Amino acid sequence: MKRIANQLDVHPEALRGWVKRAEVDEGTVPGTTSTDAARIAELEREVKELRRARAILKSALAFFAAELDRPLR
DSSP: OOHHHHHHHHHHHHHHHHHHHHHHHHHHHOSSHHHHHHHHHHHHHHHHHHHHHHHHHHHHHHHHHHHHOOOOO
């Protein structure tokens, strides 16, 4: 691997990482594929956004509920 890395003018660890990623993506070794990892990251971003929106809506609900409970002048 070191010889091939030198021929490609890349660091051997970079080449090792690429080979490992290719093996996982091909299914020859167990692990999370690149496609699955990208989908997981996308879903985690979506969950974070939805939690933030939920917190905002909860705050708005509390504010307007308090407004309804105030006596009219």
